[in-house]
Amino acid sequence: MVRPKTSEEIELLKINGDLVSRTLAEVGKMVAPGVTTERLNEVAETFIRDHGAEPSFKGFEGFPAALCMSVNDVVVHGFPSDYVLKEGDILSVDCGTLYKGYNGDSAYTFPVGEVDAETRKLLDVTKASLYKGIEAAVAGNRTGDIGYAVQSYAESFGFSVVRELEGHGLGREMHEEPGVPNYGRRGHGARLIDGMVICIEPMICAGGRGVYLAKNGWAVHTADHRNAAHYELTVVIRKGQAQQLSTFDYIEKDGLIKF
Ligand code: MG
Ligand code: MG
Numbered sequence: 001m002v003r004p005k006t007s008e009e010i011e012l013l014k015i016n017g018d019l020v021s022r023t024l025a026e027v028g029k030m031v032a033p034g035v036t037t038e039r040l041n042e043v044a045e046t047f048i049r050d051h052g053a054e055p056s057f058k059g060f061e062g063f064p065a066a067l068c069m070s071v072n073d074v075v076v077h078g079f080p081s082d083y084v085l086k087e088g089d090i091l092s093v094d095c096g097t098l099y100k101g102y103n104g105d106s107a108y109t110f111p112v113g114e115v116d117a118e119t120r121k122l123l124d125v126t127k128a129s130l131y132k133g134i135e136a137a138v139a140g141n142r143t144g145d146i147g148y149a150v151q152s153y154a155e156s157f158g159f160s161v162v163r164e165l166e167g168h169g170l171g172r173e174m175h176e177e178p179g180v181p182n183y184g185r186r187g188h189g190a191r192l193i194d195g196m197v198i199c200i201e202p203m204i205c206a207g208g209r210g211v212y213l214a215k216n217g218w219a220v221h222t223a224d225h226r227n228a229a230h231y232e233l234t235v236v237i238r239k240g241q242a243q244q245l246s247t248f249d250y251i252e253k254d255g256l257i258k259f
Contacts, residue, residue, distance in 0.1 A: 002169060002177050004195025009102065010236050010245070013170060013197050016053070016104025017234045017245035020095045023047050024108045025250035027067070027095075031110040033087045037069035040093070041080035048097055056096035056103055056174055063218065068094035068107075075162055075203050075211055075220045075228040076107075087113035090123065092230040096174060103174050105199050106246040107232035118206065119227055122159060126204040126229035127248075129154045133182070133200040134235055137242035141192050147184025150202045154182075160209035162228065165220065167201045170234055194237055197245065201232030 005013065026047050027040050045066035048055045055066030063077075070078035070092040071085070078092075085091060094107035109123055129150045136149035151161050167180030178190035182202045192198075205211075210223035222228050235242040 012102040020104035020106040037080040053097045053099035056098040073225040109229040139240040143189030144184035147181040151183040162203040
């Protein structure tokens with residue numbers, strides 16, 4: 001059984017959610033052709049530490065950096081590197097923080113300069129599928145209702161859903177119960193209850209859903225090397241409904257990313 005979070009715990013998770021949201025926006029301001037993902041990682045790590053928090057990914061099971069930087073066919077868990085972003089790339093940035101013993105975790109896929117229409121569609125649909133999942137995250141539903149909502153929406157556009165990775169509960173640990181798959185059957189899986197804090201994070205492929213693990217043991221690539229997108233938000237179920245503890249507003253409300 002998942003223990004519901006107390007209001008004090010939810011408050012700390014919200015502070016973390018706000019910090020990861022603002023960190024992603026700091027990174028977003030700098031995403032452009034000519035920038036290395038290593039540079040973006042440095043800026044984010046400094047920003048997180050300047051706010052009195054720790055970058056929770058750094059050192060987690062040996063992960064070497066503050067952020068996951070996953071370019072184009074890398075779905076998730078890419079290492080920041082000296083790779084220079086170029087026009088038309090997409091960059092998934094996944095950010096985790098640890099503040100006062102609680103975690104933050106969110107991700108956003110940024111277009112680098114102008115991307116082609118199909119890639120734009122992949123980004124839009126993946127993000128919209130996340131919001132479909134959030135709508136389904138109501139008390140009494142089950143994790144399968146979230147997965148069904150994400151999957152049915154994404155697949156209706158001809159895209160495919162990665163099944164090897166999933167969302168999760170969030171609290172003192174970065175990954176808690178329940179697992180939150182991005183595919184599934186309505187009425188199946190763990191029951192959602194008030195006080196539950198979960199991360200919903202669709203990973204959607206332009207082509208087939210097959211993936212493989214790179215030799216470094218971390219980066220997950222699409223098998224067909226077509227693009228994949230990844231968006232993640234943290235929500236709490238309160239009064240039966242999902243309320244966001246993290247947001248893309250800092251990224252999108254200043255007009256940097258146009259929709
Ligand atoms: Mg994440
Ligand atoms: Mg996560």
